[in-house]
Amino acid sequence: MTGAGKKAAPPRAVITNIQGFSIHDGPGIRTVVFFKGCPLACRWCANPECLSPEPQIGFIETLCTDCGECSQICAEGAIRGGKGVHRIDYSRCTSCGDCVDGCGYGALVRYGESMTVPDVWDIVRRDKMFYDSSGGGVTVSGGEPLLRAGFVRELFELCRQERIDTCIETCGLAARDALVEVIPVTDHFLFDLKLIDPKLHKTYTGQSSGIILENAAFLMERGVDIVFRQPLVPAITDTVENMEATAAFLKGSGKKDVSLELMPYHRMGRGKYRALDMRYLMDGTEAAGNERAEAVKKAYIDLGVRCTISR
């Protein structure tokens, strides 16, 4: 994009959703900006539309009336017909979104839109009165926002100017430079610790835990405000081994008052897998119930870790 002698184009990011009145992702009432693209591919991911860095079109079968309008609109011939068949032929689809605009029933949805910092800022700034009254602010999430650290930095600088609280929710797999870039403008980190064991981590997320743990240690060393989060996935993350390893890691940091927030596994993301014609690999796993969550929380507390459950 950048040509010689020209100023660098403003950074863009593909955003899937900007969700106001979020109350579970940092202090107060927040707006969460979901970035598209993630270096991990966790088997239990509830936001599969945030995995690929490119815009995608999803198809919601239950809303489709089989009117055929979309197949007439699509210039690429990427719309298939027939009952019970996923409408979109992704080998042809260019994610142009014409079919989404043409569908009157909301059966075709656009996941991801390329936005500039001012685009995002124009939306998140609007809820300032709610941030002010609740001690809330803006949270970037995803996907992995640190893949767009420059974007996050610019966005958060604007937030800082308007005294809006900032928070990053990260999977932890990021370049050290990216972390260094955002630390000065970030008030809170929500940092995922899924599995400590590098092999298991690779098995379930596609990547080893090595860099993630190093980054976690680095952030603690730098003294940032950080809360660790662990998806509570039955029989995967709540094993005795993983809990003990997690506790040992957190305590080994030497940082006091480190806390762990359990994120009970749920299946609400399943529909999005269908919409994207992706396979959901967790069909055999039941959602983590309250009872299990309480038991795991107690186990962590017994291991000397401050632990809460996100609801």
Next chain:
Amino acid sequence: MVEVNMQLLDRIDDLKLGERVLQWKKAVKEAGWKLFAEREKWTVQSWRETEGLDIQLRRALLFKKVVENVEIRIQDYDRIAGRLTPAVIGCMTSIDVCGDYIPGIWQDSDKLRITMDADVGMDPESIEILRAGARLFRGKTAPEMTYKAWEAADGGWIRDAEAAKLKDPTLDTGIFGQVTSVLMWKKILEKGLKGFIREAREHIDAFVANRESDIDRLYFWKSSIIACEAVIDHARRYAAAAREMAEKETWPERRAELLEMAAACGHVPENPARTFHEALQSMAIVGVCKNYEHPMHNNPQWGRGDQYLYPYFIRDIDEGTITLEKASDLLAELIGRWGTQTFVSSESSMESHQINFGINNAMIGGVNAAGEDGSNELSYLFLHVVGLLQLSSPTLGLRWNGKTPSWIMNKAIRTNMATKGGIPLFENDEVVIEHFLKDGIPIEEAAEWCGLGCVYPCLPSRAEHYGAEGIAACNLAAMLHLVLHNGADVNDKQTGLQTGDPREFKSFEDLYGALMRQHRFITHRIFWLASIARREQPKHMRLPFLSTVGVPSCMELGQDLLIPDPESCMFGISDRAIIDVADSLMALKKLVFDEKKLTMGELLEAIDGNFEGREGERIRRLCLAQPKFGNDIDEVDLLAKRIGEDSERIIRSYDNSPFRNYMIAREGLAWHYFGGLGVGALPNGRKAFEPLNDGSISPMRGVDRAGPTAVLRSALKAGFRESHASVLNQKFSASILGSRESIDKLAAYTNAFMANGGSHIQYNMVDTNELRDAKIHPENHRDLIVRIGGFSAYFTQLSADIQDDVINRSEHNL
């Protein structure tokens, strides 16, 4: 600022319902509703006996006859005397007030439909009493005589306008005669009824001494004395009954309760209340007698109950003369009783109001004239008790202002969750008071404002005429329907002004101008008819007791409150469906005038065909895809603002002299269902006769996709600052709003909205799945309360389409 005892608040949090209240709750669940014809027996007898007397005295004597003879009952669990009927839930008819308004009494059936979903059994004797009442009173009551006056002046237009739902309510809804707001509880408690009797006597003495000639005034004061003495007598009957029961009672604890009740009823409401218990007892007797005078008079009972009762409550608690548990149970008893008081609705009332119990508003907190917030421990107890009782009534409101303390906000949100929705609602004290001040009301009066039915702000010191003359609302969506059909309504009658064939409109402004001309034509004509009603009604109806204890000016003037006094009357109207119209005009502007994707002819054809067929559906989808209010989109939000402001100008421009101009109060009830029956398909994509948007500033169902904060931003942008009430309903899933932290966040959310000028908000906290299940298995969800447009109702008692409506509202997942 009230010095609040925080320890007392903690103790209140731990309170549970006492044994007597639980017994009552059980009885309510088990008891069927009963209809009592007895009141009508006494009205007929009295009316025959008093023929030839002045109407003021006749109505006073009719009232006396009823309260002195009607059967009274003290239930095993009652600690406060004063029930409308001997049944747990019983109701009475208002044939002497509304005429032959219950068609069911002429059918040969042993059942009678009394409200939306309730039939009661009727014995032949009772049916005969009601028929005798109908034969005697029909054709002569105030609403019926008003229709005759209207027809004399304006032919059948008003009937057509009503059929096209251009206005509500019809007079037989019983809102007629509801000219007042909250009783003068402070004065009743401090002076007792004997204080009122003394005043009336002094006026009579002065009248004679001064050789005054306006005999109507003398009749009024006499009617006051008759009414007050009758109420005192009514209390004494309870005292005697309680004593008699005590003598037979073997259980010492219960005997003590009955003796305490006997002592209280011997003292109040005749005398000033000395204790919290007596204060509640006084209110119970006065409240029930108010309903004997006019059973459909379902006005707010409590008003600012937390303020009037506070001195009694806190003194008794501080001095230890009452335990907190007992104070709580007594309050719960009266809240529960008033919350389950019902009446026989008219057909139109069932349709337009969707309620079963009398609307019964309590408004807690709020500032006094000096600007200090009055939230106190009793406000807190009100919230707690309402949370425990789980009733749909009272409509409990919190007067929010910049000084509202966080402990009451927090409790209010927790109560919201305990009741699974709607209670309490939040209204902006500052916005309401500012409106009254701007209208020339002194701060001492303005600071005392209460909610009337649901959110309509009223002043206890003035006679509120809202709805009393057969007009509470005008329907802007129905007016748009007229414009789109050159003045023809849904029934193909030429009810509206001929504003021209819409196909000939050259610009959006042509269309907009036509709508405003139509608005003026309809509302000013209705105002004219209302002014006729105002003169006609008092010839046929009076309310001596309500006049005496309801509004201060009546005693001063010697004038029944149905005879309007220009100095103290308030007038209001709710101009409804502004959001439906804004979304519709937006779609018309975009599709027909700006982008020219459709011609007016094509759009009208689709609308008239109710978007049927493939082409109709295509056009409907286009309509639905246009910018909608509630998503923080400037052009449509500001269009709503423009419509609101122009509507106000039209309403305020009506010369109502010698009375005050109409004030605007955009409240809603469940009117959107009723209002929708007068409106064909609309360019916002809504199909014909479907419900309109609920509330007054809530977005169209399911289109608010940008989240709850965007809805609030849209609402703030549209502003509706010209209205002193508006209704914004939001629904949150209770399963998500579970933690203590989220309570604080919802409180902060409310604070932000209000601090930026929001006027009203209320939250439903219900899981959609729960609602769906409640629709299929109502028996398992009888306790589910849902709030629609300013009041709450039991979900299972709503009609099926309203149920769907609630379910379909896009649930804001937090």
